[in-house]
Amino acid sequence: MDLSLTLKGQVCDLHLKNPVLTASGTFGYGLEFSTFGDLATLGGLVVKGLSLKPRQGNAVPRIVETTAGMLNAVGLQNDGVEVFCTEKLPRLPWRDTAIIANIYAASVEEFAALAARLDGEEGVAALEVNVSCPNVKAGGALFGQDAHLAAAVTSAVRAAAPHKHIMVKLSPNVTDIALIARSVEDAGADSISCINTLLGMAVNLSTRRPALANVVGGLSGPAIKPVALRCVWQVAQAVSVPVVGLGGILSAEDALEFLLVGASAVQVGTGNFLRPDCAFALAAELPAACERLGITDVTAFRGSLQWDTAC
Amino acid sequence: MGNERLTGRPLCAYKEGMSQPNFCELDVLDLVPFGQSGKESRFFALRLTRPDWHIWQPGQFVMLRPDNFGLDLPWARPFGICHMTARHMICFFQVRGRGTQRMSRLRAGDRVRAWGPLGQGFVMEPDSPTLLLAGGMGIVPFVGYVNLHPKPWNVSMLFGHREHISCYPVDSINEHVPVDSLREQQSGDLDNFIYTIQERMRDLAEQQGLVLACGPTPFMRTVQTFAAELGVRCQLSLENRMACGVGACLGCVARTSSSWPDPHKRDSPVQVCTHGPVFWADHVVL
Ligand SMILES: Cc1cc2nc3c(=O)[nH]c(=O)nc-3n(C[C@H](O)[C@H](O)[C@H](O)COP(=O)(O)OP(=O)(O)OC[C@H]3O[C@@H](n4cnc5c(N)ncnc54)[C@H](O)[C@@H]3O)c2cc1C
Ligand SMILES: Cc1cc2nc3c(=O)[nH]c(=O)nc-3n(C[C@H](O)[C@H](O)[C@H](O)COP(=O)(O)O)c2cc1C
Ligand code: FES
Numbered sequence A: 001m002d003l004s005l006t007l008k009g010q011v012c013d014l015h016l017k018n019p020v021l022t023a024s025g026t027f028g029y030g031l032e033f034s035t036f037g038d039l040a041t042l043g044g045l046v047v048k049g050l051s052l053k054p055r056q057g058n059a060v061p062r063i064v065e066t067t068a069g070m071l072n073a074v075g076l077q078n079d080g081v082e083v084f085c086t087e088k089l090p091r092l093p094w095r096d097t098a099i100i101a102n103i104y105a106a107s108v109e110e111f112a113a114l115a116a117r118l119d120g121e122e123g124v125a126a127l128e129v130n131v132s133c134p135n136v137k138a139g140g141a142l143f144g145q146d147a148h149l150a151a152a153v154t155s156a157v158r159a160a161a162p163h164k165h166i167m168v169k170l171s172p173n174v175t176d177i178a179l180i181a182r183s184v185e186d187a188g189a190d191s192i193s194c195i196n197t198l199l200g201m202a203v204n205l206s207t208r209r210p211a212l213a214n215v216v217g218g219l220s221g222p223a224i225k226p227v228a229l230r231c232v233w234q235v236a237q238a239v240s241v242p243v244v245g246l247g248g249i250l251s252a253e254d255a256l257e258f259l260l261v262g263a264s265a266v267q268v269g270t271g272n273f274l275r276p277d278c279a280f281a282l283a284a285e286l287p288a289a290c291e292r293l294g295i296t297d298v299t300a301f302r303g304s305l306q307w308d309t310a311c
Numbered sequence B: 001m002g003n004e005r006l007t008g009r010p011l012c013a014y015k016e017g018m019s020q021p022n023f024c025e026l027d028v029l030d031l032v033p034f035g036q037s038g039k040e041s042r043f044f045a046l047r048l049t050r051p052d053w054h055i056w057q058p059g060q061f062v063m064l065r066p067d068n069f070g071l072d073l074p075w076a077r078p079f080g081i082c083h084m085t086a087r088h089m090i091c092f093f094q095v096r097g098r099g100t101q102r103m104s105r106l107r108a109g110d111r112v113r114a115w116g117p118l119g120q121g122f123v124m125e126p127d128s129p130t131l132l133l134a135g136g137m138g139i140v141p142f143v144g145y146v147n148l149h150p151k152p153w154n155v156s157m158l159f160g161h162r163e164h165i166s167c168y169p170v171d172s173i174n175e176h177v178p179v180d181s182l183r184e185q186q187s188g189d190l191d192n193f194i195y196t197i198q199e200r201m202r203d204l205a206e207q208q209g210l211v212l213a214c215g216p217t218p219f220m221r222t223v224q225t226f227a228a229e230l231g232v233r234c235q236l237s238l239e240n241r242m243a244c245g246v247g248a249c250l251g252c253v254a255r256t257s258s259s260w261p262d263p264h265k266r267d268s269p270v271q272v273c274t275h276g277p278v279f280w281a282d283h284v285v286l
Helices: A081-091 A108-119 A147-160 A177-186 A222-238 A252-260 A278-292 B098-103 B136-148 B189-206 B217-230
Strands: A005-007 A014-016 A020-022 A044-046 A063-066 A069-072 A098-103 A126-130 A165-169 A191-194 A198-201 A216-220 A243-246 A265-268 B022-034 B043-049 B061-066 B077-080 B088-094 B111-118 B130-135 B155-161 B179-183 B210-214 B233-237 B254-256 B278-280
Touching (some): A014 A098, A069 A222, A081 A098, A108 A147, A126 A147, A216 A222, A222 A243, A222 A252, A252 A265, B022 B088, B077 B088, B088 B136, B130 B217, B136 B155, B136 B210, B155 B189, B189 B217, B210 B217
Parallel strands (some): A044 A098, A098 A126, A165 A191, B130 B155, B210 B233
Antiparallel strands (some): A069 A216, A198 A216, B022 B043, B022 B111, B043 B088, B061 B111, B233 B278
16 A cells, blocks of 8 residues: 655645654654664654754752653753764764754744754654743743744745745644634745644652652643644644644554544654663554554545534 | 472573563463562563574563453563573563562463563673672572672672561572671661671772662662772663663663763763663663
8 A cells, every 4th residue: 555645735745654753852853763774764753953053951859750641841852953963964874864943042033043953864754843932031931832923933934945844833832723723825835734742730649749850741642632633623724734733643543543633643742761672663564454444545544534513 | 379489491692792672472381489488479480482582681671461461561670681591591580660569470371571682681701709789689690690690609698688688589699699788677777787797898909899689769879879989890780660671761761970982972861772771880870
């Protein structure tokens, strides 16, 4: 079964050999997982969030296991875009799989500078814009929680990287995700991925302290799948650009649930920690899962959810 | 219950080249409780079918995720590799929380997902006088270490522990190298242990020897301080919380010192799972 697809963007398309990608921050730069499977069998891989300058991230503890999930407050530690382009990218199989650079910044200008730096990199197939980060200049409000700010980032990145597919990654920590989705689509996004982590916290009863040094962190893993499905379903109805779904995906069946509610492709995140071959196994099993469920035409299956009562 | 020996011809370590971490599904062969009879055990030797990797070094570890973790415990847990033969791999663990509690209920035939061997092990210098310092479960990597050391007469061990000695795989070490053990039961015992560590490290410093330590963080801090004062070469194994074990999640980081070899990574967070868990004592800030 041919599962290849093209995410048809408003400006740039993104071709994927299959709909299985790995999620930013859970798969390193891909190289960390290259002994557990063949990276070239994945539809694509989204690398750890890149910033213009290297960042040290938050204090430890940065991660904590919760029931059917985990919280992280890594604080976007990374080596910076230069090190990525010169040391990591050349070692990745970018001719055989789509390498997607996840980017984040503290201001609209910085987002544009990052996008411009990556626009000329042949090995980068697309940029995924992480708007779930604070806008330092605007008092720390998250870009992704304000439709105007999210649109401003999107159009700045769009203009700075005219040769790249621009995927905007939405935060679920908003009142109306469809509203944000529409505004980034209007601002020129080629596709939308969702969801990023849900804001949460955990505490330690014996020490009476928060479990994370940062106090709050982002919840991910199987626990968030229902929220993710709901978000993807709402976004897919609100926009006409392709949607990439993620949040708690572990199996081929999970992936197909996201396609059913309207996703074109999926990303595997925390699943990579349950077993490091999770994404590879999922990609390999997808054709058999389709067959089991009688899905002969994946394109027709996408977004084919039927429901009775609208909400 | 007995303090059984973890026997069998050990598999080669310290071969040329880096070992590649691998993922495999292993079966539980058996779970042997350690400790005094009549008491519910919290210490176990877990014997698994052998993973398909061939090269490993003591101090390296493996991520284990038994099927009985279900979906509610999504993370695997890191454990030192205790021993490996052509037929099996042995890990040794103490029940601490939810995960190890479930591991204590494993039975022969249960399935465990495993990936390893991970991280950097301890150095082995056959001709250097070597002092092993273990605190509690910190004894685990040294079982493999003394088993594989070509000149065990150059090695000795000091072991500090809280529970009865029969809870720990001491016999597997005793048969190769002498073990001095000190049990912490009342106030004063800890001071005595710390004093002994310092004296033994002083001896090693005079002999230009090597000190290798594994145990809880406060213990590692003490050893690190003495190593700096005495100018003795020393490696420490760190226990940080881990999710992936392969350097991807950035959850397990420790801070490097200004002596870290790579100038770009000085005074920065580095992954314990890939750069460690074993570090030279002067390379990290605890
Ligand atoms: C490199 C390395 C090697 C280790 N080797 C051994 C060994 O050989 N034998 C042994 O008994 N233990 C070992 N440990 C500690 C062991 O991993 C923890 O005791 C175990 O993860 C506790 O899990 P839990 O679910 O029972 O505890 P919980 O408290 O329920 O765990 C919750 C989370 O915190 C983490 N965590 C809790 N305590 C520790 C700890 N002390 N160190 C690291 N993470 C912790 C767990 O991994 C888990 O993700 C090692 C740790 C590391 C990092
Ligand atoms: C440890 C960790 C680090 C992450 N880092 C990033 C990041 O740098 N950029 C980003 O956009 N999302 C990051 N995420 C969010 C994931 O990409 C993903 O959106 C989220 O975890 C939900 O998917 P999952 O449930 O499959 O993990 C991170 C998640 C985790 C668990
Ligand atoms: S455990 Fe994930 S980076 Fe070390």
